[in-house]
Amino acid sequence: MEYRPAELDAKWQAYWREHRTFSAEFPSDKPKFYVLDMFPYPSGAGLHVGHPLGYIASDIVARYKRHRGYNVLHPMGYDAFGLPAEQYAIQTGQHPAITTEANIARYREQLDRIGFSFDWGREVRTCNADYYQWTQWIFIQLFHAWFNEASGKAESIDTLIAHLAAQGTEGLRATHHGDPACTPEEWSNFDAAEREAFLQQFRLAFRSESVVNWCPALGTVLANDEVVDGRSERGGHPVVQKPMLQWSLRISAYAQRLLDGLDSLDWSDSMKETQRNWIGRSQGARVRFGLPSIEGEALEVFTTRPDTLYGVTFMVIAPEHPMLASLTTDAQREEVEAYQEASARRSERDRQADTKTISGAFTGAYASHPFTGAPVPIWTSDYVLMGYGTGAIMAVPAHDSRDYAFAKHFDLPIQAVVAGGDLAAESYDAKEGALVNSDFLNGLQVKEAIERAIVEVEARGLGERRVQYRLRDAVFGRQRYWGEPIPVAYRDGVPETLPLEELPLVLPAVDAYLPTEDGEPPLARAAAWQSREGLPLETTTMPGWAGSSWYFLRYMDAQNDGAFAAKDKVDYWNQVDLYVGGSEHGTGHLLYSRFWGHVLKDLGHIPFAEPFQKLVNQGMIQGISAFVHRLEGTQTYVSSDALQGRKSQRIHVDVRFVNEKDELDRDGFKAWLPEFAQATFEPADGPIKLDREVEKMSKSKHNVINPDAICADHGADALRLYEMFLGPLEQSKPWDTKGLSGVTGFLRKVTRLMDKRSADAASKDELKTLHKLIEKVEKDMENLSFNTTVSAMMIAVNEWSGQTSISTSTLREFAILLSPLAPHLAEELWEQLGGATSMAYVPFPVLNPEFLVEDAIQYPVQFNGKTRFFVEVPTTNTAAEVEALVRAHEKTEGYVDGKTIRKVIVVPGRIVNVVVG
């Protein structure tokens, strides 16, 4: 048999498509297995060799599980709303749907070449109205829900209304913002607008005036996870802080549950850690400081160190703090207002970049210390953030480095309350040591003192124990076009959700994809943008993560018109058993999906809260970039070994123009870009050596390797095998096309084995090889260690290749073992060995341990831990017999070398160590 991968790929891909080989069944008596990939955003650049890594791994699992008798759900779709298509639309006027459609077609073509066993009948696209009507439906569920802290879960808003009607906010424990309080009488006297304004403080989807990340270049607000180092994640544009009226989702209500839920999940430690960091739980207390200048008011702070209360020498409030204006004395007003303005102008990036410059202003006001009653000066500074805790802090310069720096800068007093450290040089932040200068806390260790202080604060009614989270509510509205319209209409300015029968609220046509002249979002350009009843509609759209927060549910029942998915299907498919994707989604997608999962569970729509039971993050495949040296200020390109210390710039060269000796293809290079057309080379006709370096694989670094090209040259099976063979799935590793010859050689060896097949019974050695392989493959499949699976197969094939013949039965079993990794060749082998249909569902070979039994063991014999020779011993021998054999061995005397044998250690089945001394 000859190996012709191009023919095999075409033949079997057509077969699978025609026979719909990989449609998942429903209903089914089989156990289910749901294996999911993070669906891609279809970008214009197409796939490079790094993208399919995770898809190949999940496909191997899917195929393996089918052989194991599972009903496998292995779908694929597209996260199709997003900024790049819209930016392109702004530039060209082309509707983003057209760009998106074209990109999807390209993605599909590339995916199809690799031979994935996706059930394409379940494809989803988040930008299709039959999909996003259910995204809108979920938004409506969120709108009509609140978080009841008494039951620890979300409930229908009706239960809140009933509570308010019966007893007002008395006895109510709900997650909310603002300061909602009412009596049942007040509630019943509210008019419609007042009622809604009140309820908005509780809804899980709500509108509020808050400080948001505004990105002027993109013309939209961004969620915290979309801002990296003070710039937008997409495009790297500056982001500023700005108060705006915005739709948000109350994810903060779920902070503790999202934290606790991690314990039950089979995710990597680092991914769990990323989520824990993002949620940012800290324990402490809220403490109120009285304000003698304002009757009845107090300044509330959050602290994790209530033990240091006696070390408070000043307080700081955020420049955006609502009480700042009323606190500020007339004498200080000018200075404070100037400071407020200056800090409002600073972008988030400036604020982060320059945390060393200390700035602030004194308000002129004093609070009174809750324990001592002493006056405490109140300052304002932007090192205190309005978005965390209460937006105000008690400053303890002796034991907090930020407060210390501030105190030093403005020459404020520093009072030590924990022994240890040298306060002349720096603050003492460690939570170790005994309390001093602290009245009733004196002598206690920090941890005891924290506890004691909280008890005291509560007893005196000065505050209460409190857990604070860093996780903020997620801003949900985007001032953009290419996203799901938010299904809300306004009646006299009061928001209400659209009736369900008006869904989907379809994205309207607009004349341009830009904001209006008054700064309204693009949807405001749509003609008659109003509900059927004629009410004006919301003009912001949902963020990119809306559609991806629940798509795993839609795959279960992708065509359903009456529900996001039928209940019996959701019950059957349930959680995702294996989710494969990149770790860059740790704080965005994975957190929001979990949040929506918890809400949908609470509201009774799905039977589980955690969508993804097991998560695996595939590593990055890096590219090996090539650089040519250009002499500074010239068009002369020099071989790297001819530079001789001259100054040069390193220029990226597309890896297409590099041969296997790292030499430049001069003609290709000159024809590549106009700027190189006039290039001259040194040496004038010898080879031009290039530098190589491992970098991220990307278009801009010209080191992209395209999977289609690999499939065309070597076949899909070689690509699949090689991506896995490169190393452990989770690890990042560079792509080197040269290495492909190893796996193509293996595939050829397999086909050559077919020429040796015979109808004779399998030999004992042949079966030992086979069953060793079965054992290894089974183990590796559970651990997703596909790199070692490939090695094990190579070893087995090498062993069989040394035989003069191999039995048909062994080859058949081997074909099944191979099929998850190299399905095209495996199907072909199966057919040639007499299989009548696709092998995709034939049962996996059964391990028979009898074939693994060895008659004899090669014991390595060590002298003082160094291996010197081997003895072959029948497995039946006892340790004492082995020892006797070694003592009597002819070589032993030489290594003992006249010394005494102190001890002989025999580890049965493993090793012999002779201790000589």
Added chain:
RNA sequence: GCCCAGGUGGCGGAAUUGGUAGACGCGCACGACUCAAACUCGUGUUCCCCUGGAGUGCGGGUUCGAUUCCCGCCCUGGGCACCA
């Protein structure tokens, strides 16, 4: 600064309830086939001062025996960060 993961040949990597370090593959070298090249096949390939010695980031420790366990460092990648 805090937290997490990881450091093994020229390269990708293998081996951890402590038991032959370097499987498998690339690359390289030599040989066979060929007029020749490619393909294919075979042999070798951690390093060194090579009958021996050293060696899994570095320095200690436990052990008959350590890539694996313990202590202290260094480096790389990732997460969080004026979060009180």
